[in-house]
Amino acid sequence: MRRWNDSAFLASRAISASAAIPRRVIMSGRVCLVALAVMLPACGRRAEELPAKALPETTGGQAAAVATAGSSQDQALEPFDPPPLESLNGDSGWIDRPVRDGLVILREQQAKEPPSGAVAEALSLRNTSSAINKQILSTLGRLPDEGAADLSARIDRHVAGDLGSTNPIMISTSAEFDILGLTGFGLFSFGRDLEPFASAETVVSWQTSANGLLDKVVLRDDLVWSDGEPITAHDIAFTYQVIMDRRVPVPAVRSGTDQMRWVHAYDDRTIVFFHKEPLATNVWNINFPVLPKHVYQKTWEDDPTLKESPEHIKLEESPVSGGPYEIVERKRGQQIVLRRRANWSQVGGRKVREEPFFKEVRFRIIEDPNTSLLALKAGEIDELPLTPEQWTTQTTGDDFYASTTKVTASEWVSFHFGWNIDSPFFADRRVRRAMSYAFDHDGMLEKLCYGLYKPAAGNFADDSWMAPKKKLQPYQQDLDKAEALLDEAGWIDHDNDGIRDKEINGRLVPFEFSMLVNQQPLRIAICTLMKESLEQVGVRMNVRPTEATVIQDLTQKKKFQAYFGGWGSGTDPDSSENIWATGAGRNFVSYSNPEVDRLFAEGRRELDRSKRAEKYGRIQEILYDDQPYTWLYWRNSFYGFSKDLRGYVFSPRGPYNYSPGFGSLWMPRQE
Numbered sequence: 001m002r003r004w005n006d007s008a009f010l011a012s013r014a015i016s017a018s019a020a021i022p023r024r025v026i027m028s029g030r031v032c033l034v035a036l037a038v039m040l041p042a043c044g045r046r047a048e049e050l051p052a053k054a055l056p057e058t059t060g061g062q063a064a065a066v067a068t069a070g071s072s073q074d075q076a077l078e079p080f081d082p083p084p085l086e087s088l089n090g091d092s093g094w095i096d097r098p099v100r101d102g103l104v105i106l107r108e109q110q111a112k113e114p115p116s117g118a119v120a121e122a123l124s125l126r127n128t129s130s131a132i133n134k135q136i137l138s139t140l141g142r143l144p145d146e147g148a149a150d151l152s153a154r155i156d157r158h159v160a161g162d163l164g165s166t167n168p169i170m171i172s173t174s175a176e177f178d179i180l181g182l183t184g185f186g187l188f189s190f191g192r193d194l195e196p197f198a199s200a201e202t203v204v205s206w207q208t209s210a211n212g213l214l215d216k217v218v219l220r221d222d223l224v225w226s227d228g229e230p231i232t233a234h235d236i237a238f239t240y241q242v243i244m245d246r247r248v249p250v251p252a253v254r255s256g257t258d259q260m261r262w263v264h265a266y267d268d269r270t271i272v273f274f275h276k277e278p279l280a281t282n283v284w285n286i287n288f289p290v291l292p293k294h295v296y297q298k299t300w301e302d303d304p305t306l307k308e309s310p311e312h313i314k315l316e317e318s319p320v321s322g323g324p325y326e327i328v329e330r331k332r333g334q335q336i337v338l339r340r341r342a343n344w345s346q347v348g349g350r351k352v353r354e355e356p357f358f359k360e361v362r363f364r365i366i367e368d369p370n371t372s373l374l375a376l377k378a379g380e381i382d383e384l385p386l387t388p389e390q391w392t393t394q395t396t397g398d399d400f401y402a403s404t405t406k407v408t409a410s411e412w413v414s415f416h417f418g419w420n421i422d423s424p425f426f427a428d429r430r431v432r433r434a435m436s437y438a439f440d441h442d443g444m445l446e447k448l449c450y451g452l453y454k455p456a457a458g459n460f461a462d463d464s465w466m467a468p469k470k471k472l473q474p475y476q477q478d479l480d481k482a483e484a485l486l487d488e489a490g491w492i493d494h495d496n497d498g499i500r501d502k503e504i505n506g507r508l509v510p511f512e513f514s515m516l517v518n519q520q521p522l523r524i525a526i527c528t529l530m531k532e533s534l535e536q537v538g539v540r541m542n543v544r545p546t547e548a549t550v551i552q553d554l555t556q557k558k559k560f561q562a563y564f565g566g567w568g569s570g571t572d573p574d575s576s577e578n579i580w581a582t583g584a585g586r587n588f589v590s591y592s593n594p595e596v597d598r599l600f601a602e603g604r605r606e607l608d609r610s611k612r613a614e615k616y617g618r619i620q621e622i623l624y625d626d627q628p629y630t631w632l633y634w635r636n637s638f639y640g641f642s643k644d645l646r647g648y649v650f651s652p653r654g655p656y657n658y659s660p661g662f663g664s665l666w667m668p669r670q671e
Helices: 085-091 102-111 119-124 130-140 174-183 233-243 251-257 310-317 369-377 388-394 429-438 441-448 479-488 521-535 548-556 573-580 594-605 609-626
Strands: 013-018 030-035 154-159 188-190 196-199 203-208 214-219 260-265 270-275 325-331 335-340 360-365 383-385 404-409 413-419 501-504 507-510 512-518 540-546 562-568 629-634 637-642
Touching (some): 130 404, 154 369, 196 203, 233 270, 369 521, 369 637, 521 562, 594 609
Parallel strands (some): 154 360, 512 540
Antiparallel strands (some): 030 562, 188 196, 214 270, 335 360, 383 637, 413 562, 413 629
């Protein structure tokens, strides 16, 4: 039985969707960037002042030195003396937490749900109804019987944008989550229900103290890095120190991690996470990617960027892997090839874990959706997220169904126009609301999205537990309201040239700005529709198609006026705090609202889920009023899969961004 969990630890944070709509994310449930590929929200909160009384008492006579290379002002940590393990074991009232295997969970679920038909029948079907879609998923989404999978198989996956980095703690976009989730090491994961557990692949036991201030994990003793060095608790403690160095550019991973007090390795296998407070989010904060200490302790001091020195450039091309796969080939802008590493399943001459189903995973980087679809039909790739146009008009004929099939499922990924509030154009809430009223939402949904996507009114999906109980109505085009709001905000066509303008610092400034967008036809078409909509109210917008990595860099540095992007949901609503809190690392649009800051702080301190939901619902209501984004639509999962592929199962995070996720995919042996 396969026991690999798809490194789901990487996906709990929210995922960014702006670039190419990359799909998998397995990082502690944080939000992911979809704008470039897909964005991840929960990855970069600010540190807070928390009451000292919430900290565990220490027994050491002297504060431990912060084991970092930077000066104290570079560190988001204060010195801390960890108590002896004996005192923790005696006084903490440890509560056992689940240690699970995502594939075992899925097998148990599927054992209760027999397939709805034969494989041959499912492969012959054309997906033209919800009933047929359900039958295809039920039949082809099954895990293999013993010996049925071809363990020598290679899967060719699609990715729409290149990696910004192969370093796991630099992870930010969905493309990086897709790839680095297979090579990274982690302790935790979560299932289709987004409930967390420690991974049986890497963990023996996980316990939480009765007061909620400590988490203790005992690692397995059969873990090694791809270079043969053992993976130990010291790697985890070291990585925490690196992440908390403010000089290290890791806003996605620092979010949540910065809410802890300390992480300490008591021996090679025992790691304890010290929390500042008993927060509802502590279960996610302890989940972060891990670096090999024996590699980076030699390089971090000299180059805290982790990418500029010759050593880090070399590591970028040949990273040390802690997951089931390692990178064996990288051609920038073309492909990245991963290979199953022998010392993941075989350590010290004995078998310690089952092998992943695929010997090799090749990611082909293809930005153009039409080229990608041709590659899928030709058998050059085995899976592809489909655009609405492709699903509706380009995947219905014999040329598609000859070797592929398609399925759909709901997914919590939303897209938006983001307005840089530091720009003179969008500092006024009335202007941002005018943008939302000006846009032809119905035209986008019906003509460009073929009626397949639902309109979005905020950052939480309507069927999620954190969404407002009172349903917010998505914006509709109302040009009269848009013009009235622009008039109120002082944007009037003073010189009668057809473009609104306003006097700023003694100069008449025309309302003309640029919209960054990934080089994808649907996204460009949506931005072009916005350009046409704004022309009707006297605003000029320039559509600026740009590579995903460039958008990522410009948005992080806030060198933009507006951008088209998206976010994949984190496993917990607090994961989006780093998008909306004042000064947060992924708050690209520079939004600030004290009430939102307060509600996020209260939400993670509230342990009752129903009460937490009220706070997050209120956050969405405030964001709806302030419109730092113009929310556009919720994107469903629409996928084309090779008929040789089996085991695809969906969650609110798509087919990959949970456990087992990608780990459940397999190909049958050829008789």
